[in-house]
Amino acid sequence: MSALSGEELDLLEAIEHAPILDRTLDWAAINSGTGNLDGLAAMADRLAHAFAALPGEVRLVDPAPVEKVDGKGQLREVGHGRHLVLSVRPEADHRVILTGHMDTVYAREHPFQSCTWLDADTLNGPGTADMKGGLSLMLAGLLAFEQGTPMMGYDVLINSDEETGSLSSAALIAQLAQVKLAALTYEPGLPDGSMARARPGSGNYAAVVTGLSAHAGRNPQDGRNAVLAAGDLGLRLAAGIRDGLTINPARIEGGAPNNTVPDLAILHFNLRPRSPELAEVARALLEAAVAEVSAVHDVHIHLHGHVSRPPKPITPKTEALFGLVSKAAADLGQPMRWQDTGGVCDGNNIAACGVPVLDTMGALGGSIHSPQEFMIASSLDARARLTALVLHRLDRGALHA
Template sequence: MGGLVQASRALSVRLPNTTVKRTAGAEWTIVAELKTLTSHLDWLEAQYDEMVANLAYLANINSGSYNIVGLERIAAELSHLFGGLGGQVHRVALEPTVRIGDDGEPRVCEFGPLLNVYKHPSAPLRVLLVGHMDTVFGTEHAFQRVERVSPTQLKGPGVADLKGGLLVMLKALECLERSPWAGRLGWEVVLNPDEELGSPGSAAHLRAAAGRNHLGLVYEPAMANGALAAARKGSGNFTAVVRGRAAHAGREHHLGRNALRAAADFLIAVDELNARRSGVTVNPGFIRGGGPVNVVPDRAVVRFNIRLSDPVDEAWVLERLAAINQVINARDGITLALHGDFGRKPKVLDAAHRRLFDWVRRCGRTLGLNITWRDTGGCCDGNNLSAAGLPNIDTMGVIGGGLHSVDEYVELPSLIERSRLSALLLLGLASGRCDGAAFKGEAP
């Protein structure tokens, strides 16, 4: 398919500062006031073909989390697109981190660039918009190209998670910048290259950005039925490296210390934490060790993920892991080193988050959408922002399904539907129809 279609440079028209008065608690009044903004959304309807073309173009560029060349290319394309908004565009090099390889040895993990775009940073109310450039599909994966499977569906790597959301974000901001209220709402965009890895390189940047803003919007895809994610579980990724002693399996079996057996015992003990505490789940996902069967294996590597709903559960889990680790390390000739942590804390649906959901629901009602939300066991950068004290909604992207599989698809009409939803919220905040002052007291 062809190259990117460049968006037109945003227009900025100023109107006198006005204050909107409304009857407290009158839902119909709020929706009626939001309705006055919808004429500014009409421009979005004409953006459909451009958005579909750009989505296909971006999704056809492989940007797997470890494909630095592909991420560099995506960053360049997005710098071009978001640069059309007239804000400051910065490309940020992320510091490498150390990751334990499948062989149990430390490896330096490098990341693609992070993009930071901002405009009107001195505005009294500021919103942070977050999305990721990486996908789970590496260069070796068979799923590489976009396919139009029906007039309303596009199938391809990252079309929903999250490249469709990046275009929704872009068009919503462009709509704001074309409006009479441009400049009354400050905004900052963070596009990171490592979300699918748990954002190990960009976590500090997300935390810093959360501290500069009053509320956040993350453009992960909505549920397949259009619902938004509410509370989210926290997540921890761990790797256990078990070392024993190699020996001839026949002649000197008694001299060996079997690391694979110790790793299996550790894995069973960790798995048995399931059902011990409500909301805590453990998923052993990887084990590697051994080699020729006539050699006692001296090394094994185990990877597992733990999810939890309540922040206080983290201490309980870490205590149990330490106890299991101690038991294994007490064995003669066996050592177990545990690596990892809870990179994402649980996202709790507190009062500030509920206020933001209410405003999105009202914007949806104004547009004829029934916006609902439900808790989920998944996690994303919305967890990071919440942990930094920033109320946010983290499924403002497109509607789609088949995420992280060769069946990933996007419902193309949702490109416009969700752009309108985000744009109306931004216009509501900028014009005063949405009560942004309620979030200022919640800012970190």
């Protein structure tokens, strides 16, 4: 660590592995699946208490209303947990934002609920990498940063709905990201330390197809088969896949008894454009497919959804931020790579506000969103040191000089 100054070494000395790991284990024991409102409330309380150790104001913000198409093709409101916001030195000339999420993909009823050590450094557990370990090390890095003489301000946002697209927190993300110097988001890094570079956009849709019921034996010609139309729509959308644009028809709901022409079907699908131009291509493709299927099958199609996470391109400001972070990592003996990924996260939303963001600052791990999820425990204090050092150098003008 010869490249570190004496002041930097003093900051990093306060970071210890055991407290970060203990918090991670404690938080991973709380089921906070996006739909488990009781679990999210418990997690928010635990986080509010922990982050109160930092200067500034901690508050819990109510989620914005969100509607979802149900199995009957009707819009219904979906409940979400509250979001945690911490604001420190709001009057500072230069401020950054750090973000993470308290929700996981594991529902209250999911069998994956406890942690198991696979070896001395590999912890298998729900949300350990994605991202309760990241939240814990973020806090440790901020506490170390505050041991110096910081002048830079920051906001911390920990939302409750990232795993389902951040629909109830998108406006809050945009509000807090405004005029920030930079952003750090605590999605997990890959086991070798690699970080995510460019990301595609993402949109989740539900196409509600309304046909006309009829007897499947006596007069099927009088019916308008909604399931058939939904299947045709899915095939037409899949035919639009091209380089830089993926479309995934994922599920068809609805239908009717075997002796009835079904008059309702709901096609759920996801699309991911790599650029704003491809997002426009996708929009035109959707409009054309819906019009064609509606005409061919004589059905009505209502499309619900939008690209909620814009594509995240790499800008010169993003390159500069990665340069700062990769230099800090190298000075700590943590060399890293930067590679494009097909996943999306709140970093997409922040980048859309014109703020450079590095969105894999969390613990190293893998197999996320599965019962094989694992976290590399030694990365907790390593990444906490990286957080503290990056914040310190941002505070000293490394990015805005």
